[in-house]
């Protein structure tokens with residue numbers, strides 16, 4: 362293992378030894394190639410550069426206390442990428458190919474998987490891009506699917522803690538029938554301005570309402586939202602949010618812990634009634650929310666300065682499963698290195 366101060370790493374990019382690539386040409390996927398070059402040799406007219414024909418995924422490899430390395434719900438990431446492919450007319454990457462490439466890239470870079478004690482992990486970034494030279498707006502004929510990895514530090518450096526969010530009414534991340542449910546780079550481009558605005562005002566993240574009526578809760582930046590009240594985990598149902606695998610898992614964990622689960626539209630005013638609230642995604646699992654400000658109405662929805670007991674329980678349980686410390690009764694983890 363590399364001798365690095367893993368715990369001090371941020372969520373940045375660090376060069377590792379290898380990435381894996383697979384090319385789609387003449388209507389089929391080729392062989393998996395191992396590559397040590399960080400750069401792509403890309404045509405300047407590639408569809409990914411001009412028309413956003415690009416999709417990505419994000420998951421992590423965890424070095425566990427039992428010495429094994431596990432990845433979490435890799436088949437779900439493959440399925441979500443397939444859904445994105447159908448959404449923006451790219452050829453699907455099979456679950457088998459996706460999983461094989463994830464395993465391969467993690468094993469090739471095992472020196473770069475941080476220690477368990479550091480709380481850091483190996484972030485895995487699959488990327489699929491249209492590479493054909495084209496100036497007309499059509500789907501590409503050729504594609505490159507690649508996966509690289511980079512060690513990332515622990516999300517909570519000072520321990521599990523809460524952060525403030527701000528509702529942005531003047532910006533939308535995605536339209537009700539747009540690409541919000543697909544993991545494409547364009548959604549992120551659409552969120553940069555509002556995200557920057559939120560940071561400038563001292564908030565951790567921007568909070569979106571549904572684009573059509575500005576009435577219901579959508580997502581927080583690049584994370585799904587949940588609220589908790591009366592022993593019930595409640596998360597938005599919306600056509601413009603990204604189906605988070607963390608959220609899907611937390612819904613199951615909540616049920617396993619004896620909570621009720623509801624997935625339905627959440628009107629903004631309902632925020633007032635939640636005992637706890639949080640953002641969820643692979644990066645943090647849960648990032649508890651201290652308060653959400655609506656600057657237009659002057660309203661502040663508060664959930665306490667510290668993470669609530671149910672958020673803590675959900676967080677500890679999901680992390681315990683990811684690290685092989687709690688029983689994985691739904692078969693969510695895959696051992697990549699034994």
Ligand SMILES: *Cc1c(COP(=O)(O)O)cnc(C)c1O
Nearest residue numbers: 583584585603605606607642643
């Ligand atoms: C990736 C992503 C999430 C989180 O999904 P996970 O699978 O839980 O990591 C949430 N919202 C957006 C917009 C995303 O791109």
